[in-house]
Amino acid sequence: MQIAILTFDGFNEIDSFVACNILNRVRGWKASIVAPAARVSSRSGVTVEAQQPLEFAASSDAVIVGSGSKTDAISKDRATLDRIRLDPQRQLVASQCSGALILNALGLLASRRACTDHVTKPLFDGTGIEILERAFHADGNLASAGGCLAAPYIAAWMMMRAAGEKAVRDVLYQVAPIDEKDAYIDRVIAAVKPYVALTALQGAAS
Amino acid sequence: MQIAILTFDGFNEIDSFVACNILNRVRGWKASIVAPAARVSSRSGVTVEAQQPLEFAASSDAVIVGSGSKTDAISKDRATLDRIRLDPQRQLVASQCSGALILNALGLLASRRACTDHVTKPLFDGTGIEILERAFHADGNLASAGGCLAAPYIAAWMMMRAAGEKAVRDVLYQVAPIDEKDAYIDRVIAAVKPYVALTALQGAAS
Numbered sequence: 469m470q471i472a473i474l475t476f477d478g479f480n481e482i483d484s485f486v487a488c489n490i491l492n493r494v495r496g497w498k499a500s501i502v503a504p505a506a507r508v509s510s511r512s513g514v515t516v517e518a519q520q521p522l523e524f525a526a527s528s529d530a531v532i533v534g535s536g537s538k539t540d541a542i543s544k545d546r547a548t549l550d551r552i553r554l555d556p557q558r559q560l561v562a563s564q565c566s567g568a569l570i571l572n573a574l575g576l577l578a579s580r581r582a583c584t585d586h587v588t589k590p591l592f593d594g595t596g597i598e599i600l601e602r603a604f605h606a607d608g609n610l611a612s613a614g615g616c617l618a619a620p621y622i623a624a625w626m627m628m629r630a631a632g633e634k635a636v637r638d639v640l641y642q643v644a645p646i647d648e649k650d651a652y653i654d655r656v657i658a659a660v661k662p663y664v665a666l667t668a669l670q671g672a673a674s
Numbered sequence: 675m676q677i678a679i680l681t682f683d684g685f686n687e688i689d690s691f692v693a694c695n696i697l698n699r700v701r702g703w704k705a706s707i708v709a710p711a712a713r714v715s716s717r718s719g720v721t722v723e724a725q726q727p728l729e730f731a732a733s734s735d736a737v738i739v740g741s742g743s744k745t746d747a748i749s750k751d752r753a754t755l756d757r758i759r760l761d762p763q764r765q766l767v768a769s770q771c772s773g774a775l776i777l778n779a780l781g782l783l784a785s786r787r788a789c790t791d792h793v794t795k796p797l798f799d800g801t802g803i804e805i806l807e808r809a810f811h812a813d814g815n816l817a818s819a820g821g822c823l824a825a826p827y828i829a830a831w832m833m834m835r836a837a838g839e840k841a842v843r844d845v846l847y848q849v850a851p852i853d854e855k856d857a858y859i860d861r862v863i864a865a866v867k868p869y870v871a872l873t874a875l876q877g878a879a880s
Contacts, residue, residue: 481695482849485687485720489822492718501720512698514691514707515723583852603851614852616695617826621851643688645809645827646789646820 469630471499472520472528474552474567477508478538483564486619487532493639494631500524504548511537526553530560530626533567535616540591543569560629562611562622571612572597579607583614606663608670625660629667633657675836677705678726678734680758680773683714684744689770692825693738699845700837706730710754717743732759736766736832739773741822746797749775766835768817768828777818778803785813789820812869814876831866835873839863 471491475484484501491499502525503518510516525531531554542548554561554574563571565585571577572595581598582605589599604613604621609629613622620640627636637653644652677697681690690707697705708731709724716722731737737760748754760767760780769777771791777783778801787804788811795805810819810827815835819828826846833842843859850858 481691485691488718488720489687489716499718507723510695512694512705514694514725517713517721519720585852602853615855616849617858618851620823643822645824646791647808649821652823 469497470528471530472502472525473499474533475501475503475508476536476542479510479534479536480616481510482616483535483619487623490623493642494635522551532622533563533570535565535567539566539569543573549573556609560609560626564613568612582612585614604659608667620656621659624656628660628664675703676734677736678708678731679705680739681707681709681714682742682748685716685740685742686822687716688822689741689825693829696829699848700841728757738828739769739776741771741773745772745775749779755779762815766815766832770819774818788818791820810865814873826862827865830862834866834870
C-alpha cells in the first residue's frame with residue numbers, strides 16, 4: 469500500500485506529518501511526502517525533502533492532500549494541478565483542511581460537500597460546495613477533514629478501509645497518549661466507522 | 675520566546691512537528707527544529723533541515739527533547755550530550771516519549787519520575803526513575819509526556835506557563851478538530867493546568 473501525502477510550500481506540519489507517521493506503522497504500508505519540488509518549506513520555515521514528485525500520486529493506492537498557507541494560490545495554479553492525477557474510483561483520496569480547495573479545483577468534490585478549517589471555509593463561498601461543521605466526512609472513497617488535529621481521522625479511515633479495524637486499534641494504540649489510549653481509540657473509531665460501514669453497504673447493494 | 679525542539683536522526687515526526695506547529699502560533703514565539711547535523715531523517719525516512727544546531731538549546735527560553743527510534747543510543751553518546759546544555763532553573767524543559775532518556779542522561783530528572791512511552795519504559799528499569807502511567811507530568815520547570823499524541827500537552831503547558839491560559843485557548847482553537855474544539859481544549863487544559871497551578875503555589879511560598 470503506497471500512500472502519497474501531497475505537501476506544498478507553506479505546508480502545515482501537523483497536516484502532513486501526523487498521518488505520515490501513523491500510516492507508516494501499518495505493516496507493508498509506505499506513506500511518503502510528495503511535493504512539487506525537491507524541497508518545500510512549512511508555514512513556519514521548516515524545510516523538508518520530497519520523497520517523491522507530485523506525479524507519484526497518480527500511481528499511489530491512497531492520497532492525502534495536505535494543507536498550508538499557500539493552498540489557495542496553488543489551487544489556482546494550472547501547471548501544478550496538471551501534475552496531480554487522482555481517481556477516487558480506484559484510490560482512497562482525502563484532503564486535510566485547505567487541501568479541500570485542491571480537490572475542488574481538480575473537480576473531485578462530486579458530492580458537493582466537504583470538511584475544511586474555519587480560515588478556508590469562506591473561500592468556498594459561491595462554489596456550491598457545502599462545508600460541513602465537523603471534523604471528518606467521507607463519501608465513498610473521497611474523504612475530508614477539518615482542523616489540523618483531525619489528521620488521525622484520515623489515517624484511521626484509510627486503515628479501516630484498507631487494513632481493517634484491528635489495524636486501526638493496534639496502530640492508534642502506539643501513538644495515543646498514555647493512560648488515555650482506549651478513550652482516544654474509541655473516539656477516533658466512532659468518527660470514521662459510520663462512513664466505512666456506509667460504503668460497505670453501498671458496495672454490497674450495487 | 676525562543677523554543678528549541680531537539681530532533682535527532684530516527685526522529686518521530688509527531689513528537690517534533692506537532693509542538694513546533696502549535697508553538698509557532700503564539701505571537702512573538704519562534705519554535706525551531708534543532709538538530710545535531712545539517713539534516714536529520716525521521717524513523718520513516720523523511721529528511722528535514724535543521725534550523726539551528728544543538729548548541730542553540732542552551733540559549734533558548736524553552737526546550738523540547740523529541741523522541742525517535744535511536745534515542746537510546748543517542749542518550750549514551752557523550753559527544754552529543756556534551757552539546758546539549760539545559761538549565762531548568764531558567765528554562766522550561768520538556769521531553770516527549772523517549773526524549774526522557776536524554777533528560778536522564780543529562781542528570782535533569784531530579785524528581786526521579788517522568789512520563790514516557792510503553793516501548794521506552796523498560797529502558798528505565800534499574801535507574802531509580804519512576805515511570806508514570808500518564809500522558810503528562812511536570813515538576814516545576816521540567817515536564818515530560820508519554821504517547822506521541824500527548825505532544826499538544828507539552829505545547830499547552832509551555833503556553834500556559836509563559837503566555838497564559840487565554841493564549842492556550844486561542845492557539846488550540848486554531849488546530850483542534852472542527853466541532854470538537856471546546857471539548858478538545860478543555861481536555862488539554864485539564865491535563866496541564868494542575869501542574870501550572872502547583873508551580874505557581876510553590877513559587878508564592880518560596
